[in-house]
Amino acid sequence: MLAGPDKKLLELGLRRAQGPDGGLSASKYSYIGGELSPGARSACQLLAAGHSLSPLLPFGLSSPRPRAPDLSVPGFDWTSNVLAGKLYGVPVRGTVAHSYIMSFSSLAEVQPRVRVPAGGGQGTLKPLDGDEPVDFLPLAESWLRRVCQTLRVPHDRVNHGELAAFVSYAIAFPHNFQGLVDTYSIMGSGIPNFCAVALALNQLGYRTVGIRVDSGDLGKQAREIRQVLRTCSADFQVPWFATIPIAVSNDISERNLEELMQEGNEIDMIGIGTNLVTCPLQPSLGCVYKLVKVHGCPKLKLTEDEEKMTIPGSKVVYRLSNATGLAFMDLMALEEEPPPRAGQEVAVRLLGRSEEARRVTPTAVEILHRTYFKDGQVCQVLPGLLEIKSHAHASLSMLSPAHKRLQDPEPYQVAVTEKLHFLLSDLRRSSR
Secondary structure (H helix, E strand, C coil): CCCCCCCEEEECCHHHCCCCCHHHHHHHHHHHCCCCCCCCCCHHHHHHCCCCCCCCCCCCCCCCCCCCCCCCCCCCCEECCHHHHHHHCCCECCCCCHHHHHCCCCHHHCCCCCECCCCCCCECECCCCCCCCECHHHHHHHHHHHHHHHHCCCHHHCCHHHHHHHHHHHHHCCCCCEEECCCCCHHHHHHHHHHHHHHHHHHCCCCCCEEEECCCCHHHHHHHHHHHHHHHHHHCCCHHHHHCCEEECCCCCHHHHHHHHHHCCCCCEEEECHHHHCCCCCCCCCCCCCCCEECCEECCCCCCCHHHCCCCCCEEEEEEECCCCCEEEEEEEECCCCCCCCCCCEEEEECCCCCCCEEECCCEEEECCCCCEECCEECCCCCCHHHHHHHHHHHHHCCCHHHHCCCCCCCCEEEEEHHHHHHHHHHHHHHC
């Protein structure tokens, strides 16, 4: 949400994830919906934190893959975790690592110099619209001289090991070439080498998929890179070159992401790893397991710590919306109570407050509690990942911006019905 609807998000947290399945969980759930801001705490989140209810149901791996479809839904667009792609169908995308680029020292190390076509046999990189193979390295070198002249960069200062890495990657993956340009000097080596290889690919009919920066002032560098791309686009008459996607990464968190977006920038894609999968602002979730009903009798865990006190009885959760279509309250009711109805007034008590009952009239009412697993059996078809992602998008769109802002978010209201409030009060008195 902070990045904005026009930015693509790549989850890169596998190598930072904690626990045996932490990386897979991060890949799956960041794809479904990303993170909620601090104010958007629904009843379901409160339940997870201990307000009991009847049971409710990286930079890591880098792998070049085709572009995933634009689902136009919040949450992350891709993951670098190849296993998450295999198991869950999360779209996979990645780039190269600095270690890969640093492993090359000279142009003599370019591998492979030849590419094996699908039909078998060896042959150099073929143009998309022709059969005659082309030796790609000399082509990239010739473009590098032209690019250095245009950008006024000394040709002898460009790192040839970096060029060898880019050329090798482009030969292996001509449809998915993306350059990591900050291993050495961004403007003195990385950008000239990238532009040379990208323009050589363009001459053969291929388009690069992007460029990535992983250090420094990301907003400033993205603007400078965009200007270089526009210059090359105009000088070499390659219109699409000016719009090559620019990706950034480097320990991006909610805080500096907000600052980055406020600057105004030329960033198209954001890779987030450590601060997504390790959750430094809330490194643990203080869940508690307590019983709320035994043999038909409601149970209450009584404590002076208000947050650890449970809410007795088997319950159902309803989401109440106003005339603008925004959710304004989640309401917990005992399961035997009649459900609230749209257009009808209902008395509620806000959790954590001692004030008198207030009356609200919802325009729409949605039941949130659905049973998928009961008596050891799956009792209805489980939704697929895309269906879950779409549902998360619809739910987030119903929250007011006041609940989703990073600074001083407005707490989301959670309430109980009068009947549930009186049950809670009676059990409190009888337990003292």
